[in-house]
Amino acid sequence: MSKKDIRAIEGTRDYLGEDGIRFEKAMDGAREIFTRFGFEKIATPVFESTDLFARSIGEATDIVEKEMYTFKPGSEMITLRPEGTAGAIRAYLQHNLHKQGSLTKLWYAGPMFRRERPQKGRYRQFHQVGIEAVGSSDPLLDTEVIAMGIAYYERLGITGIRLRLNSIGCSKDECRPAYRAKLRAEIEPNLDKLCKTCNSRFERNALRILDCKNPHCQEVVKGLPASYDNLCEECEDHFAKVKEGLAAQGIEFDVDATLVRGLDYYSKTVFEYTHGALGAQDAIGGGGRYDGLVEELGGPATPAVGFAIGVERAMIAMEALGACCCAAPLSVFGIGLGEDCHKAMSGMITRLRREGISADMDYEGRSFKSQMRLANRKGAQVALILGDNELAEGKVNVKDMREGGEQLSVNIADAISEVKKLLP
RNA sequence: GAGGGAAUAGCUCAGUUGGCUAGAGCGCCAGAUUGUGGCUCUGGAGGUCGGGGGUUCAAAUCCCCUUUCUCUCCCCA
Structure with missing residues (x-):
């Protein structure tokens, strides 16, 4: 067996030398910053029941449809976690944290798995650090969570982060469903101008057409109404307060009607941190509010907000910026x-x-x-x-x-x- | 799933229209300096030129196949 026969499998990588240091800084920074904001560590299994991910992330998402590592070693279908929120909320419910009657603030860090085609900043085993704040709908919590992400990047020496912000409303009839219907009505006459995937999105998840990068689709999208102009009263008020809160903290943001995000569980606030050093995958972190997820997984209606940050993408930014990559010296x-x-x-x-x-x-x-x-x-x-x-x-x-x-x-x-x- | 680019020393890479024993820089080891690092100088080790097949007197170089990496589309962190 020569050295060329044994290699890390496609889309997985080893971190050593400077990469090892950057990886460690990314992990250490998470503990330091998230703890400072009052979050407690949660470590959940790397694999869970397939059903958990299908229900929380959404059956019609790319992740669930084609990117999960799923297998059946015994009688149960299990999946290597493609993201961290589902497991954290599952644990939240399993251990009855919702009965403690107060806001639960959790952070996690670890490997995630998605069977995508690898490229810059995207790997089949990758790492995320993330947080979930479960049990409050206070818009101030949204702003704190967003601010914490920025504090994390600062801790790693990553400057030049851009914050994109949007609100996609809630599930009440007069909110997202009404907006979706309006969107579909406006898109329908132009269906022939849209790409193939957008045509299938039209039926299954019309909002996703908004963030299609196809230039023809973007032409159509340009004239469409924005979700933030079609919110119910409650969501509109919430969004306004989030924006006020960010402004009060001096955090700059761009409201972007095309920011939709791929996972089904989001509601109201959605946001994404981007960085110019990353190339095509410029999202370095992202998150939002998911007020319906706890209930969807069988718990009581419980509002929540969270984010996940891509460690590998943070490492790319750190390298590009020449941020801290020296080893601690030996004494x-x-x-x-x-x-x-x-x-x-x-x-x-x-x-x-x-x-x-x-x-x-x-x-x-x-x-x-x-x-x-x-x-x-x-x-x-x-x-x-x-x-x-x-x-x-x-x-x-x-x-x-x-x-x-x-x-x-x-x-x-x-x-x-x-x-x-x-x-x- | 689809399309580009690439693979030569531990690392980053040269290598001409095919032509001597495949090179450089960095790193590594050693000596100059018997028990004192860095700087300098000198020397040394280290390669199945990704793998397989073909063309040729001759292949790192040309052709085919294959593997892997990488970038892009899609999507996401």
Whole structure:
């Protein structure tokens, strides 16, 4: 079996080196920012019942129709999660969080799976960090959630995020259904000008025609009424307050009537963060309100809002912007000359690690010079140098590795405190 | 599902109308410096030229097949 026979399968990737650091920053940033906003971590299984995704995401969506990894190892059909909301809400209901009687704020992070054709910023196993705020219809919550996404990007050093915003109304007769009917009435005479997929969308999900990128379809779409001009009173008021809330926080946004979003469960507010560095897949995150989903999955009517952010897409933006991709430097590198000193150094390294100081040493039998080079390459701030002479006297050399740094000989017992003096 | 581009050293890539033992930079290892890193210099290791078949005196180079990566459409994070 040669190395070329064993590869990561199509659309999956390994993250190492700078990618590994970016990936870790994306994950760490999520914990830091979301926790700061009062969200609690939830970890749900990577696979769930197929039915859960079909019901929550929508039978007629591309995800459910053709992109899910579904299999039947036993008697039950299971699917690798294509997104995070369905599982989070399932857990919310299963553990009766709705009976606690207060707003539930959850965040998650992890791999998702969609069997699409891979391309830039789109992979079959990809990662999302996301949040769900379940139990409040307060428009201020929408704005906080949107603001939190921006705070997250800032934490990762991603600037130049654009926020697109829309409201697609609710399921009340006078709201989205009325708008959909109006839309269809206006589109119908132009059906022959629309692409094939839009023709099938016309029957199944007319709103989706709005965000078709086909130029002919866009011509037709241009003259169509916007959803935000056809909201019921409640949705209109909600949308106005979301916009006010964003303006009050100084967050810029573009109201975009063509932002519809693909998943069935959205209602009222929908939004998308985009970034110019990403190319064709310019959405770096997106979300919205889904007031009907909890009920759809068998719970009480419960309003909710959330978002998901694509980690790989954030990583592309980080790379393009040259944002933080340096490894945390090693504090101490220990150098032992000869077998006895090497063994003694191993003990010193262990003590440093117990003190919470990052420390490493050579395990390849390298020469002294080579060990020094290794210490330098690993960015060690301090080198501990132990030779037979020092060992015999109970001493060790502590060398400051910075340019022009000093080296002093100290008692082995004092080594850790001496090292600490040199560390930031 | 459909359409472009690409595959040569660990990495980024040269390689002419087919023609000596397939190169460079970076990285790696070592020496210059017997126990002191970075900078410099010198040397070294490292390739089934993605795989298979064909044309030819001769193929990294031309042709066919195949695999994979990549980008685009669709859709989404």
